[in-house]
Amino acid sequence: MxxxxxxxxxxxxxxxxxxxxxxxxxxxxxxxxxxxxxxxxxxxxxxxxxxxxxxxxxxxxxxxxxxxxxxxxIRLSEIIRLVDGPLAPFGDAEQLRGLITRDADHRALYQVFLDVRDAAAKILENTTLADLMTKPGAGPARRSSKKKGEASVVPLMVHAGGKEGHD
Amino acid sequence: MxxxxxxxxxxxxxxxxxxxxxxxxxxxxxxxxxxxxxxxxxxxxxxxxxxxxxxxxxxxxxxxxxxxxxxxxIRLSEIIRLVDGPLAPFGDAEQLRGLITRDADHRALYQVFLDVRDAAAKILENTTLADLMTKPGAGPARRSSKKKGEASVVPLMVHAGGKEGHD
DNA sequence: AGAATCCCTATCGAACTAATAGGCATTGTA
DNA sequence: TACAATGCCTATTAGTTCGATAGGGATTCT
Known part of the structure; x- marks a missing residue:
């Protein structure tokens, strides 16, 4: 995405x-x-x-x-899907599931793509506009969604390479 | 990405x-x-x-x-970065860190972007070409990377919406 | 010498992106 | 009731990216 x-x-x-x-x-x-x-x-x-x-x-x-x-x-996923399309890095979730089922040779690759889209979806579905509001004086941001019976997921310590990981 | x-x-x-x-x-x-x-x-x-x-x-x-x-x-992250650029959904990791530091008004938003890129990076850094090889007869794919002292991360049960979550 | 193969640069049309332009429709207010 | 303010909508545009093709040059095997 x-x-x-x-x-x-x-x-x-x-x-x-x-x-x-x-x-x-x-x-x-x-x-x-x-x-x-x-x-x-x-x-x-x-x-x-x-x-x-x-x-x-x-x-x-x-x-x-x-x-x-x-x-x-209002979830970020909803807005991003509307304006920029599917969250998957390639195609969309439905298509990827089809490829995983039917394209035996590349199944594992498409499964990775789907894993990436699921990880993104998890974050973006669980973040709302309300979560983005920061108190004016507040320091380093950290947000949480609670209200309306939604599961609050705190993405804690997600980091890839070493301390210094560009992109 | x-x-x-x-x-x-x-x-x-x-x-x-x-x-x-x-x-x-x-x-x-x-x-x-x-x-x-x-x-x-x-x-x-x-x-x-x-x-x-x-x-x-x-x-x-x-x-x-x-x-x-x-x-x-050979990690998937390396290939994708080469061909398609940064893993972040907007800009690159370094730029996002700068924005989080400097743009107080949108800090929380950029932090979400960075979380998404970190989640993608985690998967793609930990998947190698070797992990994509499936035995010809094998059923539904699941892979793991072990060798060369790398942390093997199994992305278990990552799913966003309900059972039926398109994109 | 000649065939096979990779190397490299150029080019192309289609699609997408970011942005602007301008006239129409609706509504509050003097 | 006029008119000014504002959103609605369609068209257009310049620039970039994307996917792909073309073709001649350089290298190596036989």
């Missing part, structure tokens, strides 16, 4: 709307200004988020955007 | 060379035929793998390609 510039903008805009949750409609212009995003491009993104029922809009003067659901009910 | 068609071809070609390990040089044409890959495109890929010292070539008649190191010393 690759997160595009557009995907990043979407997430940033939604973080902004999360901060302003319950404060009524926010103008595109204000979101763009506060998050330093290209206004016209953001307009397109918000339209897409609206069609996906993640945000809602008010038109005309005093119009603007706001979240349609509480921030702790 | 997104694995391109080219990346998949590279991995497939290397799996083929793993099967033929210690059997001398294999012609591009034979690899292409056996794995059903476009020959000319594969040529480019192998050239790149050669420059990265993953495979070595012999030129002239009786020429061809072979792995330059034993299959259990």
């Amino acid at each position: 690759k997160i595009s510039q557009k995907g990043l903008y979407a997430l940033q805009a939604l973080m902004m709307l999360t901060r302003r949750y319950n404060q009524g409609a926010i103008r595109i212009r204000d979101i763009a200004y506060e998050e330093s995003l290209p206004e016209k491009f953001l307009e397109l993104i918000l339209l897409e988020l609206k069609n996906a029922r993640i945000v809602e809009s008010a038109r005309g003067a005093k119009g603007g955007y706001q979240l349609r659901r509480p921030p702790d009910e | 997104k694995i391109s068609q080219k990346g998949l071809y590279a991995l497939q070609a290397l799996m083929m060379l793993t099967r033929r390990y210690n059997q001398g040089a294999i012609r591009i044409r034979d690899i292409a035929y056996e794995e059903s890959l476009p020959e000319k495109f594969l040529e480019l890929i192998l050239l790149e793998l050669k420059n990265a010292r993953i495979v070595e070539s012999a030129r002239g008649a009786k020429g061809g390609y072979q792995l330059r190191r034993p299959p259990d010393e």
Whole structure:
């Protein structure tokens, strides 16, 4: 899965709307200004988020955007899938399962791809917009999702190579 | 991280060379035929793998390609980084660490991105070409890397949504 | 000498990405 | 009721990436 510039903008805009949750409609212009995003491009993104029922809009003067659901009910996986497609590094989960079943020669390879997508999905399904809110004074970030009967998963000590592992 | 068609071809070609390990040089044409890959495109890929010292070539008649190191010393992470770039879903690990440090407003978001890349890295660093070899008769695949003093990590029961979780 | 094979650079069309443009529709307010 | 503010929507564009092909040069075996 690759997160595009557009995907990043979407997430940033939604973080902004999360901060302003319950404060009524926010103008595109204000979101763009506060998050330093290209206004016209953001307009397109918000339209897409609206069609996906993640945000809602008010038109005309005093119009603007706001979240349609509480921030702790909007998962990062949902947004990323919408804007940037499947979480799998190749194809999508369904396709990979098919290949694992049918392509005996490359089964093990596709299984690794599926493992990677599952690991990403686990993180992104369990992180909501609410989890991204950091208190202004707070130090190094660490988040947790609890509410609404969801399993809280803390990704503790996940690190690959040595202490110094680039990419 | 997104694995391109080219990346998949590279991995497939290397799996083929793993099967033929210690059997001398294999012609591009034979690899292409056996794995059903476009020959000319594969040529480019192998050239790149050669420059990265993953495979070595012999030129002239009786020429061809072979792995330059034993299959259990070639990690999927190395190949994917070479062909498709950083494992992170956005930017690279170093850049993400910088953003987490400096961009207070979006720190938590970038931390999630880094968590995702760490999860992917963990899997891909711990899987080698040797791990992808399945016995011809064997059923559902499961692999493990042991040799050369590496920590063997079995990604057990990693699954996101419900039983039926597409992408 | 000649055939086989890898080496290398160039090129191509299709698709995707990030962004901009501009007119239409709706709504609050003077 | 006008009009200004704002979102809605479609089109367009320049630049990049992707997947693939082409072809001549260099090397090595027989």
